[in-house]
Amino acid sequence: MTVLNLKNIEKSYPSPKGGTLQILQDINLKIEKGETIAIIGRSGSGKSTLLSLMAGLEKPSSGTIEINQEQIATFSEQQLANFRKQTLGIVFQQFHLMPYLNALENVALPLELQKNKQAQKIAATWLDKIGLKNRKTHYPSQLSGGEKQRVAIARALINNPTLLLADEPTGNLDEATGEEISQILFELVKEKQMTLILVTHNKELAQVCDKRFLLQQGVLNEITI
Numbered sequence: 001m002t003v004l005n006l007k008n009i010e011k012s013y014p015s016p017k018g019g020t021l022q023i024l025q026d027i028n029l030k031i032e033k034g035e036t037i038a039i040i041g042r043s044g045s046g047k048s049t050l051l052s053l054m055a056g057l058e059k060p061s062s063g064t065i066e067i068n069q070e071q072i073a074t075f076s077e078q079q080l081a082n083f084r085k086q087t088l089g090i091v092f093q094q095f096h097l098m099p100y101l102n103a104l105e106n107v108a109l110p111l112e113l114q115k116n117k118q119a120q121k122i123a124a125t126w127l128d129k130i131g132l133k134n135r136k137t138h139y140p141s142q143l144s145g146g147e148k149q150r151v152a153i154a155r156a157l158i159n160n161p162t163l164l165l166a167d168e169p170t171g172n173l174d175e176a177t178g179e180e181i182s183q184i185l186f187e188l189v190k191e192k193q194m195t196l197i198l199v200t201h202n203k204e205l206a207q208v209c210d211k212r213f214l215l216q217q218g219v220l221n222e223i224t225i
């Protein structure tokens with residue numbers, strides 16, 4: 001089953017100097033359920049922009065995006081919100097944790113927003129699962145980079161998303177910690193049979209994925225390295 005289908009996607013931004021800045025030119029990408037895909041490309045090549053489009057956070061200038069065979073452009077605000085809550089998980093390079101919530105509260109947040117009474121209990125089992133049993137009441141400022149990313153991963157997965165978008169999840173971590181985090185991420189992706197779209201500069205990490213794509217000059221091409 002096709003989870004995500006991008007057809008002829010173009011994206012341009014208004015240039016501060018006037019005119020437009022074309023970031024993505026003609027992106028075509030079809031991803032099947034359970035596939036793991038790595039996207040690599042230089043800084044500024046448009047990788048984060050591409051993920052924002054997949055997440056429905058930004059709209060393409062032209063082209064269509066289908067999620068589970070439905071066009072995202074036809075979604076109502078409610079449908080889009082449900083898609084983000086039920087289907088999608090996102091992990092960022094900069095963690096994006098809430099500074100005024102502790103580790104447990106950060107992980108529980110997506111469930112709290114859905115008024116799930118078990119939120120904290122479920123979050124606690126996730127913290128155990130990712131090896132942060134003893135960090136529940138730590139605030140982000142009291143956690144290491146690797147620990148912050150673990151919290152962010154648990155938060156992204158607590159809704160059991162079928163599609164996980166990860167934007168350079170190890171980009172801010174040292175090599176050893178990055179490897180640990182990648183391992184945790186891949187174990188969970190396999191365990192939950194999630195579909196993964198991973199933006200990374202790490203060749204080894206890209207190697208573990210089923211397919212690899214290079215984003216260059218606005219175009220995405222599968223590569224065989």
Ligand code: ADP
Nearest residue numbers: 013014023041042043044045046047048049050
């Ligand atoms: P990457 O993630 O590959 O480093 P980005 O997707 O963040 O690249 O950015 C691609 C290009 O798009 C950059 O040149 C950036 O300056 C530009 N860009 C990104 N977001 C915006 C925006 N909201 N408005 C204008 N230009 C943007």
Ligand code: MG
Nearest residue numbers: 047048049167
């Ligand atoms: Mg980026």
